[in-house]
Amino acid sequence: AQSVTQLDSQVPVFEEAPVELRCNYSSSVSVYLFWYVQYPNQGLQLLLKYLSGSTLVKGINGFEAEFNKSQTSFHLRKPSVHISDTAEYFCAVMYTGGFKTIFGAGTRLFVKA
Amino acid sequence: KAGVTQTPRYLIKTRGQQVTLSCSPISGHRSVSWYQQTPGQGLQFLFEYFSETQRNKGNFPGRFSGRQFSNSRSEMNVSTLELGDSALYLCASSLDSSSGNTIYFGEGSWLTVV
Numbered sequence: 001a002q003s004v005t006q007l008d009s010q011v012p013v014f015e016e017a018p019v020e021l022r023c024n025y026s027s028s029v030s031v032y033l034f035w036y037v038q039y040p041n042q043g044l045q046l047l048l049k050y051l052s053g054s055t056l057v058k059g060i061n062g063f064e065a066e067f068n069k070s071q072t073s074f075h076l077r078k079p080s081v082h083i084s085d086t087a088e089y090f091c092a093v094m095y096t097g098g099f100k101t102i103f104g105a106g107t108r109l110f111v112k113a
Numbered sequence: 114k115a116g117v118t119q120t121p122r123y124l125i126k127t128r129g130q131q132v133t134l135s136c137s138p139i140s141g142h143r144s145v146s147w148y149q150q151t152p153g154q155g156l157q158f159l160f161e162y163f164s165e166t167q168r169n170k171g172n173f174p175g176r177f178s179g180r181q182f183s184n185s186r187s188e189m190n191v192s193t194l195e196l197g198d199s200a201l202y203l204c205a206s207s208l209d210s211s212s213g214n215t216i217y218f219g220e221g222s223w224l225t226v227v
Contacts, residue, residue: 009153032213044203044218051213090155099168099211100146105155 004093006104021076021107023091032094033074039087086111117206117219125225131192134222138185138206145187150201199226
């Protein structure tokens with residue numbers, strides 16, 4: 001079955017520390033990968049996406065993610081977080097020809113001063 | 114360019130009633146998807162429409178249905194509401210949901226069933 005697993009439901013971190021949010025998906029021949037962010041009381045917006053090519057993808061607000069085909073992972077990283085990064089982050093996978101995007105359960109990032 | 118618009122934003126219904134939610138996609142987008150968001154469950158896929166045709170459906174009971182009109186606007190309907198249907202219902206639009214195109218979300222419709 002097609003699925004996306006976000007390994008951490010909550011990640012607390014101090015301001016200016018690095019952070020990694022983990023995401024694994026069930027294997028398939030071809031996928032497109034996304035990270036979305038949902039700030040409190042706001043809609044979801046795209047952080048970054050991987051379609052093909054370089055496995056390191058850079059997104060908005062200093063975030064980046066690395067696609068690892070052998071480990072079927074797409075972990076999100078930021079070298080130094082800010083208070084304003086406090087939000088819920090969703091990993092998503094679009095399987096080619098599937099006409100749907102599957103989302104993980106989300107990881108709530110808390111950035112503490 | 115206007116974003117995805119969902120109406121109503123908030124509503125309260127009683128068990129057993131039915132509800133219809135509406136979604137206007139971004140101009141030019143022909144694919145509309147619906148999701149149910151609940152705490153701890155993330156976003157659960159309901160269905161996807163493209164040019165008035167349902168191309169995929171999630172694992173939800175038949176009480177959940179949808180349709181898309183010729184102008185790409187979409188509605189979803191939930192009949193015989195249950196308490197567990199309380200959730201944020203999100204609509205998303207894209208040029209095409211199968212080719213790596215970004216899907217853009219509306220702010221959602223908050224449904225509370227009492």
